[in-house]
Amino acid sequence: METEKRTLKKSSLEKLFNSLKGEGKKIIAPVKKGSIIDFCEVSTIQEMAEDYLLTVQSAKSAAFPKIEKLFDYVISQEGVSTKDRNLDSIPEMVLFGVRPCDAFGFDSLSAIFNWETKDTIYSKRLEKLSIISFSCNKADAYCFCTSVNGSPGSIAGSDILLTYAENDEFLAEIITEKGKIIAEKSDAFEASKDIDKSKLLADVPVLFDVKKVVKNATASFDSEIWVEQSLRCIGCGSCAFVCPTCACFDIQDESNGKQGSRLRLWDSCGFSLFTIHTSGHNPREVQSARWRQRIMHKFSYMPDRLDVIGCVGCGRCSRACPVDMNIKEHLIQIAKDKI
Amino acid sequence: MSEKNIYLPSLMKIVKVTEEAPFVKTFRLVFMDEEDEKNFSFKTGQFGEYSLMGAGEVTFCIASAPTRKGYIECTFRSAGRVTTALSKCEAGDTIGFRGPYGNIFPIDEWKGKNLLFIAGGIALPPMRSVIWNCLDLRENFKEITIVYGARTVADLVYKEELEEWENRPDVKLYTTVDPGGETPGWKGEVGFVPIVLDKIAPSAKDTIAIVCGPPVMIKFTFPVLEKLGFKDDDVYTTLENRMKCGFGKCGRCNVGKYFVCKDGPVFTRTQLKGLPEEY
Numbered sequence: 001m002e003t004e005k006r007t008l009k010k011s012s013l014e015k016l017f018n019s020l021k022g023e024g025k026k027i028i029a030p031v032k033k034g035s036i037i038d039f040c041e042v043s044t045i046q047e048m049a050e051d052y053l054l055t056v057q058s059a060k061s062a063a064f065p066k067i068e069k070l071f072d073y074v075i076s077q078e079g080v081s082t083k084d085r086n087l088d089s090i091p092e093m094v095l096f097g098v099r100p101c102d103a104f105g106f107d108s109l110s111a112i113f114n115w116e117t118k119d120t121i122y123s124k125r126l127e128k129l130s131i132i133s134f135s136c137n138k139a140d141a142y143c144f145c146t147s148v149n150g151s152p153g154s155i156a157g158s159d160i161l162l163t164y165a166e167n168d169e170f171l172a173e174i175i176t177e178k179g180k181i182i183a184e185k186s187d188a189f190e191a192s193k194d195i196d197k198s199k200l201l202a203d204v205p206v207l208f209d210v211k212k213v214v215k216n217a218t219a220s221f222d223s224e225i226w227v228e229q230s231l232r233c234i235g236c237g238s239c240a241f242v243c244p245t246c247a248c249f250d251i252q253d254e255s256n257g258k259q260g261s262r263l264r265l266w267d268s269c270g271f272s273l274f275t276i277h278t279s280g281h282n283p284r285e286v287q288s289a290r291w292r293q294r295i296m297h298k299f300s301y302m303p304d305r306l307d308v309i310g311c312v313g314c315g316r317c318s319r320a321c322p323v324d325m326n327i328k329e330h331l332i333q334i335a336k337d338k339i
Numbered sequence: 340m341s342e343k344n345i346y347l348p349s350l351m352k353i354v355k356v357t358e359e360a361p362f363v364k365t366f367r368l369v370f371m372d373e374e375d376e377k378n379f380s381f382k383t384g385q386f387g388e389y390s391l392m393g394a395g396e397v398t399f400c401i402a403s404a405p406t407r408k409g410y411i412e413c414t415f416r417s418a419g420r421v422t423t424a425l426s427k428c429e430a431g432d433t434i435g436f437r438g439p440y441g442n443i444f445p446i447d448e449w450k451g452k453n454l455l456f457i458a459g460g461i462a463l464p465p466m467r468s469v470i471w472n473c474l475d476l477r478e479n480f481k482e483i484t485i486v487y488g489a490r491t492v493a494d495l496v497y498k499e500e501l502e503e504w505e506n507r508p509d510v511k512l513y514t515t516v517d518p519g520g521e522t523p524g525w526k527g528e529v530g531f532v533p534i535v536l537d538k539i540a541p542s543a544k545d546t547i548a549i550v551c552g553p554p555v556m557i558k559f560t561f562p563v564l565e566k567l568g569f570k571d572d573d574v575y576t577t578l579e580n581r582m583k584c585g586f587g588k589c590g591r592c593n594v595g596k597y598f599v600c601k602d603g604p605v606f607t608r609t610q611l612k613g614l615p616e617e618y
Contacts, residue, residue: 070346073392080392080433084344116601117586120342221595221615248590251346251583255393262346262390267589275581275591278419281554283580283594283617293593301596 001180003155003173005192010168012188016132017045019186020094025130028062029096030055039095048097053140058244058316059095059102063125064109066241068264070121070251075258087124094130101145101314103133103157105244111306112247130178135163139202142315144328148210150313152201163200171195207328208335210299210309216334218300221292229330230291232323237268239317239327245298245310248274269293295334345586348390348435349375354410356430359496360489363461364426365402365414368436379439381405383446383472384465384577384605387438388585389413394424398582400604401439402464404471411436414464414496440585441604444469444575446476449547453482457560459532459552460489463496465577465604466551470504477509484511484541488532488556491520513539533559536567543568549575554618561608574608578618594618 008016020027021043029048031040037052039059072083095102106126113119136143136152145151155161159179162170171193174183183189240246250267254260267274270290276282284290298310311327318326355367370376381401390396397419403412417426428434446469454473458466473480485504489495495514504512515528515535528535532552548569550560557576564574580599583589592599594617606614 071344075392080350082347082350082392082435084347112588112590115587117345117588118342119588120344121346247588249583249588251396251589253390253393253395260393262392262396264346267591269590277579277581278422279553289617296595297590297593301593304596 001175001177003175004180006172006174006183006189007191007193007195008162008170008172008189010164010170012190013170014045015188016182016186017096019188020096020130020182023092023185025092025094027094027096028059030098039098042096053136053138054099054101054314054316056316056320057242058105058314059098059131060105060109060244060246062093062095062129063106063122064113064247064266065125066266068121070262070264072261073259085121087120090124090128092128092130093125094132096132097134098131099136099314100133100152100154100156100158100161101150101312102244103131103161104145104150104154104312105314106131106157108245108302108306108308108310108312109247111302111308115306130160130182131158132160132162132179132182133158135161135197135200136202136204137164137200139204140315142318142326142328143202143204143313144207144315144331145313146204147207147328147331148309148311148313152204153197163195163197165195165200169193171197171200204313208332210331210335212335213299213331214303214309216336217296218304220334221296225334226292226295227288229325229333230288233270233287233291233325234323235270235272235287235290236322237270238320238322239294239325240268240270241266242316242320244312244314244316269297295330299331299334346437346584348388348396348437349379350433351411351436353428353430353432353434356428359414359498360494362418362426363414363416363494363496365412365497366425366428366434367403367410367412368434369410371433381411381439382443383468384444385439385441386465386585386600386604387411387413387436387440388582389425390435390437391421391424391428392435395421396435396437396583397421397425398579398585400465400468400577402467404468404475406472406475414461414467416461437585440600442602444472444549444577444605446473446479449473450479451545452480453542453544453546454480454484455541455546455548456483456485456487457532457536457548457550457552458485458487459556460494461496462551462553462556463487466549467497467500469549474507474510481545482511483509484513486513486515486532486536486539488515488517488528488530488535489520490517492516492522492525494520531559532556533563536560537563540567543570543573547573547575551577564608571608571612576606576608576611577604578606579604580618
């Protein structure tokens with residue numbers, strides 16, 4: 001559908017929130033926890049953080065939880081039986097107050113989870129998820145969304161995007177059918193006003209040409225750059241765990257005596273054990289090969305195979321990195337002509 | 340049901356366990372659910388995810404031939420956590436199976452050709468599926484030659500089938516063991532697979548070579564095939580990389596942009612030359 005523009009008074013935000021709550025939806029919003037901001041389930045709008053740039057974790061767990069049960073099993077005298085997931089028990093959820101980069105991240109995740117074979121569990125979670133994003137009116141030195149096809153006011157991936165304007169009101173963009181239903185039910189939105197959105201957004205300069213990153217990364221499998229860039233990488237996997245588009249996973253059984261579940265768990269290509277064979281042979285034996293995989297997966301293999309870039313420029317990996325590897329700087333270097 | 344849980348395995352009963360070599364077993368498996376059996380078909384070269392509830396999943400090829408209906412077989416060495424748990428299973432036990440996944444050996448394209456199978460150690464199982472598939476369609480192919488080596492005589496798998504192939508007039512079988520791995524009564528060759536291959540020097544004319552073995556065997560076998568005049572398009576292998584999902588999502592089996600689970604596991608040497616060394 002074509003995006004519809006409305007206005008939402010700041011004082012009506014609670015009305016919107018309560019309307020969603022009233023429908024029994026589980027609402028996930030940024031919450032201040034000590035010195036950090038992270039996504040939590042909230043029951044009142046007052047629990048939501050007032051001033052935040054980004055949460056530490058991305059919003060991906062709303063559709064791709066850290067631990068996802070794939071099915072249950074029981075071993076009894078009669079034999080072994082499996083019990084499929086009941087997808088109807090997945091709750092209706094709302095991501096309330098996420099940033100456009102997080103909303104955009106679901107595009108990459110969907111591309112991975114649904115290429116050729118459809119991941120029904122992921123898809124059902126996404127189907128039951130509504131995304132109400134807030135545009136960014138500030139950014140920090142780690143942000144680079146504008147360099148990877150995003151923007152502080154991008155509507156991609158959101159159902160409704162709210163951009164804070166002056167006079168205690170938001171410019172509301174109703175982007176999808178899902179958003180339209182939410183808006184109608186809430187009765188919180190008013191007629192649109194002539195608001196220039198571009199003036200309300202954070203200034204995030206474009207730092208590199210992503211097409212060049214794709215081209216150069218693709219041509220540079222054997223480059224020394226991967227060694228140079230990853231010398232201080234300790235393979236902790238933090239970057240993957242906070243990334244809104246990292247989807248690599250492990251499958252393990254959790255057993256409780258004669259019954260248990262098969263689980264899908266977050267994993268990371270940065271871990272040395274990720275690719276190791278039982279024989280001990282490891283196709284990615286050194287950390288530089290794992291760093292190359294991380295960058296090339298996002299900027300070469302995904303564009304080639306899935307037609308999406310596996311990065312939304314949120315900068316979380318760099319903020320979380322314990323040895324201060326800054327992906328932004330590395331991508332600027334890769335975008336240069338000679339690498 | 341069109342939208343099914345792609346991670347949910349079918350249940351299969353182990354109907355036969357064969358001890359092939361120290362720590363190596365073959366399971367013969369049948370579907371417990373009639374629908375599962377009816378909906379299942381595979382082609383040679385494909386693999387599956389086998390699992391023991393509580394222990395987890397593990398990736399093996401389907402070691403039986405699609406021409407042998409009603410069951411599938413897998414052969415594995417107990418080496419890791421899941422294979423060790425699986426190796427304790429007995430006939431009558433139930434395991435999980437998802438598959439088939441991956442591409443195939445294009446045996447239809449090989450009609451009228453000679454076939455040269457070269458395998459090392461525990462890599463005979465994927466080859467055994469193709470061998471039986473081709474032997475069951477024997478009239479489609481000219482000469483069939485098998486070169487198989489293991490570290491020791493005890494490590495040779497499918498000993499009964501080796502004997503059967505040995506006795507077939509329409510199969511040429513060469514078995515070999517690494518130097519020091521022979522027993523006093525050993526009548527086969529002694530020497531590493533590439534050296535034995537070099538010695539028997541099969542003709543490359545109208546011949547497809549299918550190679551499967553540990554990386555070091557493959558590394559030294561390719562130059563011998565090249566010397567014998569085999570074209571890269573006529574040399575096939577099947578790759579192994581660690582896998583979890585089997586359908587290109589879990590992110591670990593890729594070699595460059597190619598997924599072993601989707602674009603492979605079967606590759607020609609020509610294709611292999613286009614891959615980065617990540618396998």
